[in-house]
Amino acid sequence: MSGEERRKTKILLADGYHIVRQGIRHILEREPDFEVVGEADNGQEAVKLARELRPDVIIMEARMSRLDSPEAIRRIKAEYPEAAILVLTSRDEEESLELLRAGVGGYLLKNTSGEKLVQTIRMVRAGQFVCDPLVERKLLKDASRPHRVALDFGQHLTRREDEVLKLAAKGMSNRAIAGHLGLTEGTVKGYFANIFGKMSVSSRTEAVTEAVKRGWVSLEDG
Numbered sequence: 001m002s003g004e005e006r007r008k009t010k011i012l013l014a015d016g017y018h019i020v021r022q023g024i025r026h027i028l029e030r031e032p033d034f035e036v037v038g039e040a041d042n043g044q045e046a047v048k049l050a051r052e053l054r055p056d057v058i059i060m061e062a063r064m065s066r067l068d069s070p071e072a073i074r075r076i077k078a079e080y081p082e083a084a085i086l087v088l089t090s091r092d093e094e095e096s097l098e099l100l101r102a103g104v105g106g107y108l109l110k111n112t113s114g115e116k117l118v119q120t121i122r123m124v125r126a127g128q129f130v131c132d133p134l135v136e137r138k139l140l141k142d143a144s145r146p147h148r149v150a151l152d153f154g155q156h157l158t159r160r161e162d163e164v165l166k167l168a169a170k171g172m173s174n175r176a177i178a179g180h181l182g183l184t185e186g187t188v189k190g191y192f193a194n195i196f197g198k199m200s201v202s203s204r205t206e207a208v209t210e211a212v213k214r215g216w217v218s219l220e221d222g
Helices: 002-007 018-028 043-053 069-079 097-102 114-125 133-143 159-169 174-181 185-199 204-214
Strands: 009-014 034-040 057-061 084-089 106-109
Touching: 009 018, 009 043, 009 114, 018 034, 018 114, 034 043, 043 057, 043 069, 057 069, 057 114, 069 084, 069 097, 084 114, 097 204, 106 114, 106 133, 159 174, 159 185, 159 204, 174 185, 185 204
Parallel strands: 009 034, 009 057, 057 084, 084 106
Antiparallel strands: none
């Protein structure tokens, strides 16, 4: 029994509304490998409980009170970088690139299904970045700029890396990019590995968002 307990994913809920936390808790407590270890109703409390409880996953709303979500996430990640943070957001909320750069592990809309929430928790726990397509499009739109500048520190994307990144910005999968450019999927993954290294990011969404935000590529490019 103790072995089973150790294998459980510890989850902290951070949302300003008790009824929302209660609903999420009800969904998660049906999963035998999940354990909700605490609840926070503001950003300061989320940081405090993350420090005390050391959860594996923190589910946080996009707009916390007393300490805003980006700052709360930065403080949590500074003290406890292993924590995976999943942000829940409403469709009509302004998405913050600052949240992405603070270190979130994923974005989901609040109206997502319980099944999708459970699946996403397991994915971010495993180190994957997960982003709802609607949220991803908003992030990229907010980051859009029409101009281009060179990469920092004298590093430049190659022509092929630039092509791969532009296609990713259009929402194409690795397989679709490979087919479009006449490459293998493994080669495309290799290009992304190079891009991630040059940009100091760890996911496609981070790479595209940062590139568009800084003007390295434009969503208007053909």
